Amino acid sequence: MNIALIAHDKKKDDIVRFAIAYKSILAEHTLYATGTTGSRIMKETGLSIHRFQSGPLGGDQEIGALIANNKMDVVFFFRDPLTVQPHEPDVSALVRLCDVYAVPLATNMGTAEIIIKGLERNDLSWRNIVSEKGDMNEPG
Numbered sequence: 001m002n003i004a005l006i007a008h009d010k011k012k013d014d015i016v017r018f019a020i021a022y023k024s025i026l027a028e029h030t031l032y033a034t035g036t037t038g039s040r041i042m043k044e045t046g047l048s049i050h051r052f053q054s055g056p057l058g059g060d061q062e063i064g065a066l067i068a069n070n071k072m073d074v075v076f077f078f079r080d081p082l083t084v085q086p087h088e089p090d091v092s093a094l095v096r097l098c099d100v101y102a103v104p105l106a107t108n109m110g111t112a113e114i115i116i117k118g119l120e121r122n123d124l125s126w127r128n129i130v131s132e133k134g135d136m137n138e139p140g
């Protein structure tokens with residue numbers, strides 16, 4: 001499955017700890033991340049991650065484009081609800097696209113724990129059917 005890992009600055013330590021704890025599960029999937037989050041996780045876990053731009057420079061939108069093409073199966077987005085982000089519209093757009101395409105989205109550690117355990121148990125295999133169908137808005 002294709003998995004996106006994203007964290008706002010004050011949540012980066014949390015996502016690194018999460019990635020260390022669940023490294024063996026994450027390693028079985030194709031990983032994507034926004035720029036700085038990806039660098040931190042790669043450095044501290046050794047996982048291989050495709051990095052996009054940093055969030056404020058368009059990384060959230062790049063991941064959003066994959067979601068809109070049904071190419072992202074799970075999103076871990078550790079948001080900081082207490083700090084204003086300069087790219088708040090991009091953050092909202094990414095969350096919105098997850099809802100449009102029914103992509104499982106964890107915005108905090110509590111939900112992330114449930115989703116990663118679901119991944120381990122193969123609970124998200126229905127995503128394979130969705131992504132094989134491709135763009136749900138395609139005619140016919």
Ligand SMILES: O=C(CO)COP(=O)(O)O
Binds near residue numbers: 008009035060
């Ligand atoms: O800003 C972000 C998500 O909105 C994350 O971007 P970075 O991983 O580049 O810090």
